[in-house]
Amino acid sequence: GQNIDQPTEMTATEGAIVQINCTYQTSGFNGLFWYQQHAGEAPTFLSYNVLDGLEEKGRFSSFLSRSKGYSYLLLKELQMKDSASYLCAVMDSNYQLIWGAGTKLIIKP
């Protein structure tokens, strides 16, 4: 079966760095996505990785290791507005997104 695992909840301090991990087992692989979702809103796109390595985009970076079925999202200089759920999703061989359950990130002042 297909499976995406990520922690249910994480807590971090404003100004700090947090890493959200995601492991996956899917039928084929056409890329891994990270989305941010604030409560009551639709997901917004953060990053897309299809090759191994680190992709940096401002305060957010995403890493992928295809051989390990592993990715992480790194958030630097945390701000209160970063409090949200972070969804990991993998596109399988049918170009369909398989979603993780999401990680709720709580930022404390």
Place this chain on the structure above:
Amino acid sequence: GAVVSQHPSWVICKSGTSVKIECRSLDFQATTMFWYRQFPKQSLMLMATSNEGSKATYEQGVEKDKFLINHASLTLSTLTVTSAHPEDSSFYICSARDGEPYEQYFGPGTRLTVT
């Protein structure tokens, strides 16, 4: 950038009635649209995939006679929840793809409450 709208943004209806939710791609042609449902504190659950001009493909466990999907044009897909019940209360989100498989644009979601 690519924009997807949904209407209504929220709706309250009585049990037994039907509700139609519209999903529109405003500045691109959506060859494929997806309908998701999200219950509180849970992740997105794909309900169905629809391609313009053809019947929708429903995920296992989703009743196609209850959740009617129409993708009549390249910019509009509709989801009709027929004979709604309180357990259908959820956040319904559509997304659209313009042909590139790697990009999926999400609508703002529709919160349905069935009383």
